[in-house]
Amino acid sequence: MSQAVEKRTRKQSYYDAWAGYLFTAPMVILTLVLTAIPIVLSGIVSFTDWNFIAGLNTIRFVGFDNYANLFRDDDFLHSMRNNFTLLAIVPVSMFISLVLAAIINKAAYFKSFFKVIYFMPFISSFVAVAILWRVLFHPSSGPINGFLMSIGIEHPPMWLADPSYSLISVMIIMLWANLGFDMIIYMAGLQNIPNDLYEAADIDGASSIRKFFSVTLPLLSPTTFFLLITGIVGSFRAFDLIMVLTGGGPAGSTDVMVFELYQNAFVNLKSGYASAIGIMLLFIILAITLIQWVGQKKWVNY
Amino acid sequence: MKTIRLDRVLITIVMGAVGILFVMPFLWMISASLKPELDVLAYPIQWIPKTWHAVENYKEVWAGEVTFSLYYWNTIVVTVLTTALSLLLSCMAAYGFAKVKFKGREVLFLLVLTTFMIPTQATLVPQFIIMRWMQLFDTHLSLILLGSSGVIGTFLLRQFFMGINNEVLESARIDGANHWTTFSRIATPLVAPGLATAMILRFVFTWNDYQNPLIFLRSDRLFTLQLGMKKFADFNGEFYSLIMAASVSAILPLLIIFIFGQKYVIEGVASGSVKG
Numbered sequence: 001m002s003q004a005v006e007k008r009t010r011k012q013s014y015y016d017a018w019a020g021y022l023f024t025a026p027m028v029i030l031t032l033v034l035t036a037i038p039i040v041l042s043g044i045v046s047f048t049d050w051n052f053i054a055g056l057n058t059i060r061f062v063g064f065d066n067y068a069n070l071f072r073d074d075d076f077l078h079s080m081r082n083n084f085t086l087l088a089i090v091p092v093s094m095f096i097s098l099v100l101a102a103i104i105n106k107a108a109y110f111k112s113f114f115k116v117i118y119f120m121p122f123i124s125s126f127v128a129v130a131i132l133w134r135v136l137f138h139p140s141s142g143p144i145n146g147f148l149m150s151i152g153i154e155h156p157p158m159w160l161a162d163p164s165y166s167l168i169s170v171m172i173i174m175l176w177a178n179l180g181f182d183m184i185i186y187m188a189g190l191q192n193i194p195n196d197l198y199e200a201a202d203i204d205g206a207s208s209i210r211k212f213f214s215v216t217l218p219l220l221s222p223t224t225f226f227l228l229i230t231g232i233v234g235s236f237r238a239f240d241l242i243m244v245l246t247g248g249g250p251a252g253s254t255d256v257m258v259f260e261l262y263q264n265a266f267v268n269l270k271s272g273y274a275s276a277i278g279i280m281l282l283f284i285i286l287a288i289t290l291i292q293w294v295g296q297k298k299w300v301n302y
Numbered sequence: 303m304k305t306i307r308l309d310r311v312l313i314t315i316v317m318g319a320v321g322i323l324f325v326m327p328f329l330w331m332i333s334a335s336l337k338p339e340l341d342v343l344a345y346p347i348q349w350i351p352k353t354w355h356a357v358e359n360y361k362e363v364w365a366g367e368v369t370f371s372l373y374y375w376n377t378i379v380v381t382v383l384t385t386a387l388s389l390l391l392s393c394m395a396a397y398g399f400a401k402v403k404f405k406g407r408e409v410l411f412l413l414v415l416t417t418f419m420i421p422t423q424a425t426l427v428p429q430f431i432i433m434r435w436m437q438l439f440d441t442h443l444s445l446i447l448l449g450s451s452g453v454i455g456t457f458l459l460r461q462f463f464m465g466i467n468n469e470v471l472e473s474a475r476i477d478g479a480n481h482w483t484t485f486s487r488i489a490t491p492l493v494a495p496g497l498a499t500a501m502i503l504r505f506v507f508t509w510n511d512y513q514n515p516l517i518f519l520r521s522d523r524l525f526t527l528q529l530g531m532k533k534f535a536d537f538n539g540e541f542y543s544l545i546m547a548a549s550v551s552a553i554l555p556l557l558i559i560f561i562f563g564q565k566y567v568i569e570g571v572a573s574g575s576v577k578g
Binding site: 013015016017019020021022023024026027028030031032033034035036037038039041042045052100103104108109110112113114115116117118119120121123124125126127128131132133135136138141142143146147150176179233236237239240243244258261262265266271274275278279281282285286289 | 311313328392410419480485509511531532552560561
């Protein structure tokens with residue numbers, strides 16, 4: 001009897017193993033072929049001097065040359081600096097969206113209406129958004145400068161066309177496009193805070209501001225952590241918007257790392273060099289995530 | 303019955319004003335798409351067109367020289383197929399990772415999890431080579447496979463499957479249902495909100511993708527909407543009314559989907575990420 005049960009369990013776990021592999025295989029194979037193997041290949045190619053159009057027999061290994069050259073390449077260093085400047089958007093967006101989310105969640109009617117409004121730029125394609133803002137920011141005939149001139153500013157900035165204003169213009173647009181995502185996640189986080197905590201604070205006679213800093217903010221810390229990581233990773237990946245908006249210009253003022261990567265890979269056909277940029281990017285993102293992962297223990301409450 | 307409170311009404315009005323300021327660029331876009339070119343950049347802005355030119359503008363976009371309707375159709379094909387394939391694969395994988403016990407499960411899941419950290423641009427060159435090698439370069443299938451290899455859906459749905467009580471599934475198994483029946487008849491219907499979220503996210507991401515079509519497509523007849531929009535904008539240079547009509551056409555389907563699905567998106571994002 002017990003032997004029969006054991007046999008059945010063994011048969012069951014054998015059957016389970018097969019089912020498990022079959023259920024997960026399609027996804028695992030796809031990620032293997034299209035992400036895991038490519039990133040390993042990228043790592044190998046980053047040690048070569050190669051033009052991928054020319055075929056495998058022209059490949060030449062150059063050791064760490066590509067990486068060494070990266071740190072002598074002014075364009076790349078400049079694009080990296082721009083990437084770090086873009087990071088400033090992340091906390092600003094999180095701050096504004098938290099304030100908006102807290103106000104709307106606590107004290108407004110038509111919450112879904114506000115969610116849709118603020119989320120709209122996020123669901124719109126970056127191509128459409130970029131084209132739209134190119135017109136809005138048009139130096140001589142755009143509505144933004146039209147407005148600025150009508151209120152008495154005689155020489156409004158040229159925005160995207162002026163190298164000293166172009167990066168800040170891109171940042172304004174990115175902020176506008178990302179705000180809705182942060183806000184919706186914060187709203188979800190706010191709705192998960194149990195009401196009795198606020199009631200307890202009320203009994204203790206806490207003011208609204210006090211409640212915000214002692215109840216809301218600490219309980220939202222996992223959300224804040226999540227948004228910080230996705231925001232930073234996302235800002236390093238931003239490609240579509242900048243590509244259509246400025247193409248990295250004028251005079252390289254809005255150049256970012258992924259744009260350098262694209263230029264080297266598909267325009268200059270320097271596959272090895274482009275792969276080195278890709279691997280650098282991966283390491284920067286991993287490093288930032290790791291630092292935050294370690295740091296979160298200090299300020300994230302679960 | 304809730305009573306209407308004055309302070310809430312006031313805050314709603316103030317926030318409404320902020321919100322309108324926020325969507326002003328979109329209002330400008332819609333308004334520009336409805337009027338003749340000469341009025342588009344007129345200042346002060348004519349929010350409601352003095353002369354209507356909507357029919358002509360949209361006709362020029364949809365039936366003009368740039369084959370916008372073809373690009374639109376291509377995008378619908380790619381987006382629908384990507385979304386369907388991605389949902390099927392991630393739903394199956396999520397069920398496997400959450401509800402089937404097998405050797406190596408944790409390792410495989412970790413592999414899938416780590417690919418999430420890799421910036422898509424870092425893999426472009428090898429992906430390009432692999433696609434050419436598989437003879438898939440310059441096909442819609444390349445975009446569909448790349449889109450389906452995204453792992454967000456797998457995480458999200460795994461979270462949802464983990465929430466299902468094991469007893470529900472085990473009682474089905476005792477009744478003689480195999481894994482496939484349990485998965486398709488019992489488990490999947492229980493994660494419908496998660497499916498809706500994964501579907502909407504994948505749909506929006508694919509519809510708006512510019513980078514992959516830019517790299518993996520060459521033939522004009524295969525172009526998707528986002529490439530077409532860029533081409534349309536370059537082709538029509540200063541004809542902002544037409545460009546805005548094209549932009550409105552590109553955004554509209556997503557807006558409609560989001561308005562109907564926003565409840566699920568928020569629910570899904572909240573349970574998938576915030577609770578951790």
